[in-house]
Structure formats: structure tokens, C-alpha cells
Amino acid sequence: MKTSVSRYVISVLISDRVGIMRGITSAVTDLDGDIQGISQTVVQAYFTVILVAAFKRPVTARTIQTAISSAFREDEISVMVREFHDHSASLSKGERYILTLMGRESPGILKQLTTYLADKEINIEDWYFRIDGIMVTHIGEITVPPRLDIRQIQDDLRALLEPRDLRVHCRHENLFRATNEVESIGLMLGKHAG
Amino acid sequence: MYRTDNVLGTVRMLQDENLDVRTVTMGIDLSDCAGRDMAAVTAAVHDKITRKARNLVKTCDDVSSRYGIPIINKRLAVSPASRLLEGHEQDAAPRLAKALDAAAAAVQVDLIGGYTALVHKGMTPGEQLLIDSLPEALSTTERLCASVNIATTRAGINADAVLRVAEAIVKTAAATGDRNGFGAAKLVVFANSAEDNPFMAGAYLGEGEPECVINVGVSGPGVVKRAVERLVTALPHCTLDQIAEEIKHTAFRVTRTGELIGREVAERLNTPFGVLDLSLAPTPRVGDSVGEIYQAMGITHIGAPGTTAAVALLNDAVKKGGAFASAAVGGLSGAFIPVMEDRALAEAVSEGWLTLEKLEALTAVCSVGLDMILIAGDTPSAIVAGIILDEAAIGVCNRKTTAVRLIPVPGAKPGDHIDFGGLFGSGTVMKITAPTGSEEFVRHGGHIPAPIQSLVN
Numbered sequence: 001m002k003t004s005v006s007r008y009v010i011s012v013l014i015s016d017r018v019g020i021m022r023g024i025t026s027a028v029t030d031l032d033g034d035i036q037g038i039s040q041t042v043v044q045a046y047f048t049v050i051l052v053a054a055f056k057r058p059v060t061a062r063t064i065q066t067a068i069s070s071a072f073r074e075d076e077i078s079v080m081v082r083e084f085h086d087h088s089a090s091l092s093k094g095e096r097y098i099l100t101l102m103g104r105e106s107p108g109i110l111k112q113l114t115t116y117l118a119d120k121e122i123n124i125e126d127w128y129f130r131i132d133g134i135m136v137t138h139i140g141e142i143t144v145p146p147r148l149d150i151r152q153i154q155d156d157l158r159a160l161l162e163p164r165d166l167r168v169h170c171r172h173e174n175l176f177r178a179t180n181e182v183e184s185i186g187l188m189l190g191k192h193a194g
Numbered sequence: 195m196y197r198t199d200n201v202l203g204t205v206r207m208l209q210d211e212n213l214d215v216r217t218v219t220m221g222i223d224l225s226d227c228a229g230r231d232m233a234a235v236t237a238a239v240h241d242k243i244t245r246k247a248r249n250l251v252k253t254c255d256d257v258s259s260r261y262g263i264p265i266i267n268k269r270l271a272v273s274p275a276s277r278l279l280e281g282h283e284q285d286a287a288p289r290l291a292k293a294l295d296a297a298a299a300a301v302q303v304d305l306i307g308g309y310t311a312l313v314h315k316g317m318t319p320g321e322q323l324l325i326d327s328l329p330e331a332l333s334t335t336e337r338l339c340a341s342v343n344i345a346t347t348r349a350g351i352n353a354d355a356v357l358r359v360a361e362a363i364v365k366t367a368a369a370t371g372d373r374n375g376f377g378a379a380k381l382v383v384f385a386n387s388a389e390d391n392p393f394m395a396g397a398y399l400g401e402g403e404p405e406c407v408i409n410v411g412v413s414g415p416g417v418v419k420r421a422v423e424r425l426v427t428a429l430p431h432c433t434l435d436q437i438a439e440e441i442k443h444t445a446f447r448v449t450r451t452g453e454l455i456g457r458e459v460a461e462r463l464n465t466p467f468g469v470l471d472l473s474l475a476p477t478p479r480v481g482d483s484v485g486e487i488y489q490a491m492g493i494t495h496i497g498a499p500g501t502t503a504a505v506a507l508l509n510d511a512v513k514k515g516g517a518f519a520s521a522a523v524g525g526l527s528g529a530f531i532p533v534m535e536d537r538a539l540a541e542a543v544s545e546g547w548l549t550l551e552k553l554e555a556l557t558a559v560c561s562v563g564l565d566m567i568l569i570a571g572d573t574p575s576a577i578v579a580g581i582i583l584d585e586a587a588i589g590v591c592n593r594k595t596t597a598v599r600l601i602p603v604p605g606a607k608p609g610d611h612i613d614f615g616g617l618f619g620s621g622t623v624m625k626i627t628a629p630t631g632s633e634e635f636v637r638h639g640g641h642i643p644a645p646i647q648s649l650v651n
Contacts, residue, residue, distance in 0.1 A: 098196065128198060139201050139202075150260055171261050171262040172260045173196075174261070174454060175204060175261045175451065175454060178451060179204045179450050180447075185454050189454075189458060189461065
């Protein structure tokens with residue numbers, strides 16, 4: 001049994017209710033785990049979280065999975081634990097853009113859009129969508145490699161999605177930071193120079 | 195992940211509420227182009243402008259694409275052209291005007307400002323040349339814009355210059371009679387002019403400015419209008435201070451957008467960033483009107499009692515939001531009331547609710563003055579001068595910029611409808627309630643001394 005790995009990535013899926021995060025973080029902490037990164041959301045009453053934790057004493061993936069599962073009913077939770085390997089260096093580099101897509105809902109929008117993005121090696125960092133009647137809104141954070149011409153990307157996306165009655169825009173993330181944060185614009189641009 | 199409502203709020207401002215960067219204006223100092231030989235001067239002017247601004251339009255287009263924000267106009271503002279006319283004869287002025295116009299065309303900008311004279315305390319020979327040349331300069335060029343500063347709080351009002359420039363306005367309109375006097379729409383007369391104002395027709399590069407600088411004018415009356423409408427819909431009994439607070443918050447977001455664009459354009463051009471002018475500058479489009487903001491606030495008929503207070507509330511809230519958003523806020527930064535360019539204001543004039551005299555009252559609390567106003571073509575220059583003097587007095591005594599951009603339409607009478615097309619809009623020729631009776635006062639000329647407010651040291 002392998003026990004030398006000290007960092008794990010943990011994913012949990014469960015019906016949403018009060019106290020889930022307490023159960024998960026208590027199980028990790030009781031194993032001397034230190035949570036180093038976390039992203040949690042709820043989609044249509046389903047709670048999901050992904051977190052990275054480092055453990056001071058040798059533990060196995062099975063031990064972590066059991067510890068978390070035992071805090072809940074066995075039939076209500078799915079837990080997956082994997083060894084953490086830092087592969088951030090292999091991720092595509094570039095600048096962050098916010099892609100927004102609004103219009104009439106129809107099957108296959110995401111497949112069409114994500115196929116285009118993948119073909120261009122544009123990485124999706126985060127994605128959200130909501131449906132309101134027949135209308136749909138997508139918001140995505142994507143990383144556009146520097147070799148790509150953003151105007152071409154914008155033109156391609158419009159050509160791809162406007163025939164489906166969808167309005168699509170792709171704007172640099174600094175715009176959203178500028179309009180919603182109070183940080184100095186000069187500092188904001190300096191941080192992202194190059 | 196960004197908050198969804200924040201992302202959608204920003205997208206809404208751009209997609210549905212006409213938020214745009216109205217102008218990126220590059221200021222260029224032309225002092226080093228001066229000389230005794232006008233051929234050499236014009237060559238130097240063309241060389242310097244095309245060298246400094248050759249990448250302005252492309253850079254603006256690139257940054258516009260990156261952020262998905264329209265940059266409507268790319269413009270130039272040069273140091274006052276009158277300085278290049280010192281020591282020259284009258285024929286030098288139109289040559290210089292044409293050279294500026296040609297250089298602007300070469301770099302594909304919309305307009306070039308700075309055919310300017312600063313004569314608030316006195317006039318040099320070059321400044322007199324420039325003012326006298328305005329009818330020819332503005333009737334024979336396409337992109338050239340002119341301005342004359344005739345008063346400051348520190349210097350008082352140069353009444354001689356007011357008379358001279360009033361005659362120039364009437365003659366300029368006459369020289370462009372085939373276009374309903376459109377030439378006068380490119381000439382603005384200031385008191386306390388802003389030396390870093392990026393908006394036309396009054397932009398020029400003032401004293402103390404860098405050799406080359408990027409100033410940005412951001413607008414967004416549609417964004418403010420919708421914000422007020424949403425508030426009033428959600429809280430029908432909201433108070434005026436709540437409306438002011440909503441406008442302030444909206445102005446913050448608009449200002450930040452403009453600064454982002456301005457700083458990035460400046461950085462890419464390796465040019466200093468100057469100021470961000472947050473001015474609610476309307477266009478004739480529906481949903482892009484400052485007048486519609488007053489209507490959203492409850493002023494059903496613009497011009498009715500209460501309108502001046504509404505303008506004051508808006509102007510102040512815009513400035514406060516902008517000041518919190520950026521340390522680089524400058525220029526005029528407030529609410530413009532250019533009658534022809536604003537659909538709701540033009541309608542209020544046409545329907546008789548908004549009079550010239552009420553507009554004059556509004557200029558005491560708005561960011562500029564009597565702007566884009568049509569008057570009868572037979573209005574005597576002395577009466578035009580009287581209007582300028584009144585407006586200058588408001589600016590001088592209130593330590594603020596005021597301006598006059600009057601268009602005496604040749605052959606037109608009060609009530610006639612005139613259409614300039616495009617962003618210049620259309621409007622009704624306004625009636626001057628007392629069209630005579632001040633000529634004797636105006637023709638005294640001389641100088642109205644600086645008010646007691648000027649003694650601040």
C-alpha cells in the first residue's frame with residue numbers, strides 16, 4: 001500500500017443541505033489534513049466541491065474517502081480521492097477572457113461551443129449557465145493563448161452561434177475587474193502586462 | 195469565478211445601454227513647429243502629427259476589440275494654433291488650418307481641435323489673426339475644430355474678444371450657409387476652458403501638458419438612465435438622495451471602464467495617460483440622451499420648474515462617482531446639455547418647454563454651457579456677443595467652465611427645423627425672448643474685471 005503521497009485532490013457530490021462543508025472539512029482536519037485549495041458550488045440542489053489537501057501523516061486515498069463518507073449516510077454521497085500531481089505547467093498559457101452567451105436555449109450549444117474552444121486550444125477555467133424559460137445565459141472564463149487573434153475568435157464565435165439566435169461576446173477579464181473592483185486600474189494593468 | 199450579476203451588469207451596460215468610450219483624444223504640442231516661414235511651419239506640423247498619431251486609430255481598434263467596448267471617435271487636440279501664427283500675415287492662418295486638417299485626414303482621425311486662441315486677458319496679433327480667420331478656416335476644412343477662451347475667473351472677461359468672436363460666429367455660419375451654418379458647430383467659445391478636455395469642438399492641449407498625451411472621454415447617459423429607471427421601478431417612492439446615490443455608483447463603473455481603455459491605449463502608444471473625462475455626452479439615438487435621465491427622475495417636461503435642481507443633482511453625483519473611481523478624472527466631467535445632439539432636449543425645445551433662458555439657468559449647474567443651439571441667421575453679432583457675455587459671467591463668478599456653441603442658421607427663423615445629420619443631430623431654431631436692447635452695453639467693449647472670487651491668495 002502506498003503511503004508516501006502527502007497531497008490529494010478530493011471531489012464530493014451530495015444532495016445539498018446545511019452542514020456538508022462542516023462534515024467534509026472536519027474529516028480532513030481530523031486526519032491532520034491542511035486544505036490548500038477549494039471550489040464549491042450548488043447546481044439545482046446538488047452540492048459539489050473539489051479541494052486539494054496536504055496531510056502531515058501518511059494516509060491513503062481509501063482512508064480519506066472512508067473518513068469523509070462516514071460523516072454522511074452511505075447512500076447519499078459520492079467521494080472520489082486521487083493523488084495530487086501538479087501539472088499546471090502543462091496547461092495552456094494566455095490571457096483570461098470572459099465569454100458570455102445569451103439567447104434561446106437549444107440542445108447542443110455547449111457541445112458546439114466547447115468543440116470550437118478545444119480545437120483552438122482555448123482552456124475553460126470556469127463555466128456557469130442558467131436557464132430562464134426558453135432563454136439561456138452562459139458565462140465562461142477562458143484562457144486564450146497569445147498566438148490567437150482575439151478579433152478572429154470573436155468573429156468565429158459570432159458566426160458559429162448567432163445562427164442559433166444567441167448573442168456571444170468575449171471580453172478581457174480586466175473589464176470586469178475594472179467595473180466591479182476598486183483596485184487601481186494602473187496596478188491592474190501592471191499585474192497583467194505581458 | 196466572478197459574481198454572475200457583476201458580469202451580467204457589465205455586459206448589460208455595453209450591450210443594451212449604449213456604454214461607449216466617446217473619444218480617445220491624443221494631445222500633441224506643436225510649439226516646436228513655430229517659425230517665420232509658413233511653408234516650413236505647415237510641413238513641420240504635418241510631420242509631427244503624422245509621426246505621433248500614426249498608430250492611434252489602429253491601437254484604439256485593437257483595444258476596443260480586446261474589451262468589446264466601442265471607441266466611437268479618435269481625435270487630436272493640438273496646442274493653440276494661434277502661437278504658430280505670431281509674426282505672420284493674414285493669409286498664413288487658412289494655410290495652417292488646411293495643414294492641420296490634412297494631417298488629421300492622413301492619420302484617419304475624426305476631428306482635430308486646437309485651432310484655438312486664449313484671449314481672456316488680451317489678444318496678441320497671432321490670436322487676432324486666428325479669430326479673424328475662423329470663417330474661412332471652418333468653411334474650407336472638414337475635420338478642424340476651433341475654440342476661443344474669452345474669460346477666466348482670475349482674469350475677468352475680455353469684452354473686445356467677445357465682440358470679435360461673435361462676429362466670427364455669424365460670418366462662419368454665413369460662409370457655410372449651404373450647410374445651414376454648420377461651420378459654427380465646430381466653434382466653441384469658453385470661459386474657464388479646460389486644458390485637458392478631450393471633447394470637441396473645444397479640445398486643445400493646454401499649458402503645462404506633456405508634449406504628447408492621451409485623454410479619454412467616456413460617456414454613458416443610457417447606463418445612468420436605466421439605473422435610475424430600475425431604482426424608481428423597484429422603489430417608486432425613493433428619495434432624491436437615493437437617486438443621487440444610484441447615479442454615483444453607476445458613474446463609478448462608467449469611469450473605471452474609460453480609465454481602463456485610456457491607460458491601455460496610452461501604454462501601447464508609449465504615451466503618458468492624461469485624464470479621464472466622465473461627461474454624460476448624448477447622441478441623437480434613443481436611449482443615449484441626458485434629457486431622458488431627467489425624465490426618468492420625474493421631470494416629465496424638461497424645462498419645467500425643478501429641472502435646474504435635477505441637472506445639479508445629476509452633475510454632482512456624476513462628479514462624485516467619478517472622483518471615487520479614479521484619481522485621473524479631469525476635463526469637464528459632468529452632464530452636457532447639447533440641445534441638437536440630445537433627442538429629449540431637442541424635443542423639449544421643439545414643444546416649447548425648454549427655452550434659451552432656461553438653458554442659460556441650467557448652465558450654472560451643468561458641466562458646460564449653451565451647446566449646439568440654433569438661432570435665427572439674422573441675429574445681430576452684438577446680440578450673439580451679449581449671450582456669450584452672459585454665459586461667461588456665469589462661468590467666471592461660479593469658477594466653472596461655461597461655453598457657447600451657437601449656430602445662427604442663415605435664412606432660418608425661430609421654429610424652423612434643421613437637421614445636420616449623424617451625431618450632430620437635428621433641432622428647432624430657438625427664439626431669443628429679448629432679441630434687442632443690449633447692443634449699447636456690449637459695444638462698450640473693453641474688459642469686465644475679475645470678480646472678487648478671484649482674490650484667493
